[in-house]
Amino acid sequence: MSSLAIACALVLPGVVHADSEREAALEQRIAELERQIQELAAEFKAQRAAPAPAAAPAVPAGKLPIQAVSLTPGSPAGTTLRYGGFIKADFLATKTHDGQLADSAVGRALYVPSQTPVGGRAADVDYDAHAKFSRFGIGIDTVTESGSKGGAYVEMDFFGNALGNQNATNTYGVTMRHAYAYWNSWLAGQTWSNFMDVGSLPDTVDFVGPTDGVIFVRQAQVRYTSGAFSIALENPETLYIPNGGGATTASDRGAMPDLTLRYGWKGDWGTFGVGGLLRNLKVQRAGSSTTPAVDDTEFAAALTVGGKWVLGKNDDLRYQVTAGNGFSRYIGLGITGDTAIDADGDLDAIGGVAGFVGWRHAWSPTTRTNLVYARSQYDNPVSFTGGGVTESVQSLRFNVFYSPFPKVDVGAELMVGKRELENGADGRITRLQFTTKYSF
Structure with missing residues (x-):
């Protein structure tokens, strides 16, 4: 017998035995996979046969879902927290001519x-350069299971x-802008005047x-709002x-708060109030x-109208006109x-008219410009005030804003202003201002 034949006779039985072991292991693995597939199929059948779970109750329109754990410690369920503000830096070059x-x-x-x-x-x-107009605010809002709404805001x-x-x-220093609480139609605290x-x-x-x-x-007040109507008692x-x-x-001085009332309309055409x-x-x-001593009171009243008029897809006109007497503080x-105070120590309310108009145009989704003119004029009783009081002020400004991406504004503005006194003297101001602003 040749050496090759002898080698084959010795190795072949081992090879056959090894192949038999691998085949047995493979068959065992296949059987295990078939068993697992059968179990998954049975479980899937059982799930399909089970009744569908009850649907979650619908949340009424305008009502936030009630959560199991409040987002704010010490607040009831249904409370949400909101936070926002912006970082604004201003760079100003100012020339006063008088x-x-x-x-x-x-x-x-x-x-x-x-x-x-x-x-x-x-x-x-x-x-001048500063970032002092940067701001931040925190709001807390709650909707109860009965649908009542309440909350607070501080900025x-x-x-x-x-x-x-x-x-x-x-x-x-950090200064308070807004700090108020509200419950349904009522608001109490400091915020924008209802007259504004x-x-x-x-x-x-x-x-x-x-x-x-x-x-x-902005001032402390108690305000009631019903739909488009609001009334407030203010500081x-x-x-x-x-x-x-x-x-x-x-x-x-005085025991009577300022009374303000407002009614507004809005639609696709804009707003009017x-x-x-x-x-x-x-x-x-x-x-x-x-x-001489002064101890006198006098009633004063004023009326304002204004809003925003949509001129088209890329344009709108914003305006306001206010007239009356005794309203200069606003x-x-x-x-x-x-x-003014007369020679006998009695009050003489100062009348006037004030307003502005501004045209806004969007040149593209990222670029917009505004042209704004504003003026107010006052009817001072010169026999009591003298000629050194302000008779009128006015300004004209043009700006351009570029927003490279949402929440970021880069702007430049040129403003010229003029102040006139009752005696005929006047003063002018010119300002070029740049700003950067990131809102969050």
């Missing part, structure tokens, strides 16, 4: 019409007094914008001009050797007094 703004003037950070210098020499350009910015200096830290139409404000780089002619007040404060003229002074203001002006001041950060 005097100079003080280093610490509020008008260095935003446009304050009553601070426009009058009767002096032209000043050089002043550059802060950094437009408080300086806590540092521009040499190093540039720190500012927030929705009609134009898009501007300046913090306020059409300051010369816009209603702009009173009287601005008065002393007899013979002088700086406008605030008087925090009418507001009313009724005030009880009061000044109570002790006399001195040079000034206009343009207090441009002049609500009332």
Whole structure:
């Protein structure tokens, strides 16, 4: 027998035995897989045969689902938390043509019409930069099982007094903007005046914008709202001009709150609102050797209309007109007094008219411009106030905003303003302002 035949005779039985073991293992694995498939099929059949679970109860329209655990400790179920705000940086180059703004003037950070210098020499350009108008807010909202709605909101910015200096830290205090609670139709706390139409404000780089002619007040109040109608009792404060003229002074006297009413309409065409203001002006001041005592009250009233008119897909017009007497505190950060004091110590409410109009055009989804004109004029009793009080203020501004992606705005704005006194003197201001803003 050859050596090859002998080798095959010795190896072949082992090979055959190994193949038999592998085949047995493979058959066992196949059998196990078949068993598992049969179990899964039986389980699937049982699930299909079982009755469908009961559907979750529908949530009524406008009602939030009730959750098992509150999102906010100490709050009832059905409470949600919202948080938002923005980071805004402003860069301003300002030239006043008839005097100079003080280093610490509020008008260095935003446009304050009553601070426009009058009767002096032209000043050089002043550059300012800050981020103090950045803000953040937290809201708590609850919907009960019965459908009642309640909650609260608090919002802060950094437009408080300086806590540092521009040499190093540039720190500012956190200040309260809004702080109110609401329950169904009732609201109590500090927020925008009910006399103000927030929705009609134009898009501007300046913090306020059409300051010369816009209603702009936040204060404590109790408000009731029913549909498009709202009525509020708001914190009173009287601005008065002393007899013979002088700086406008605030008087925090009186037992009657300011009464405001508002009714609004809205649709695809835009918005329109009418507001009313009724005030009880009061000044109570002790006399001195040079000034007589004052203890008098006077009723004042004003009416405002305004809104937003949609001109097309890319255009809208925003406007407001306010007229009456004794309403200056509500206009343009207090441009002049609500009332003057005559020689006998009696009040004489100051009448006036104020307004603005702004055209907004979107050139593309990322670029938009605004052209805004604002003005207010007052009928001062010059025999009591003298000629050094503000008769009118006005401004014209043009801006452009670019939004490279949602929630980010980069803007530039050119503004020219003018302030005129009763004696004919006037002052002008020119400002170029840039801003960056990230909302969240």
